[in-house]
Amino acid sequence: MEIRTKEVAGITFVYLKGEIKSTTSGEVMDSLVNLVKGGADKLLLNIKGVDFMSSAGLRSILVAAKVLKNSNGQMRICGANESVKKVLETSGFTSLVSLYPDENEALAAFT
Incomplete structure (x- = not known):
């Protein structure tokens, strides 16, 4: 698993x-x-490079999303391939965290 981060204008x-x-x-x-x-x-989670996500993967992002929400933060996810997107949608995850096709649309959704 490779995880890289950068911060630009208050968005990680x-x-x-x-x-x-x-x-x-x-x-x-x-x-x-x-x-x-x-x-x-x-x-902003860019998961373009994620080719598989299990229920354990869903849980890991969900825990972080809940911690973020409790501190009045926001999470956006972009770049999911079709199979990962289907897992996120089927599990009901998209009712908690919004999915966007690319970084530009995800960035525009932050308030």
Whole structure:
């Protein structure tokens, strides 16, 4: 699992690459939660490089989204391929966190 971050104009970009499954979900969750606890209040997750996401992967992002929401923050997700997008939609995840086709649309959605 590769996780890269950068901050631009108060928005923390998180680039995930690889498979988010039981063996990597803890790393993803820890990274995201640590960003929020470190003061990040707007996270943009670019998952273009994620080719598989299990229920453990969903949970890792959900935990971070809830921590972020509790601190009045916002999360946007972009770049999901069709199979990952289907997992997110089927699980009801999109009722909690909005999905966008690309970074520009996700950026425009921050308030």
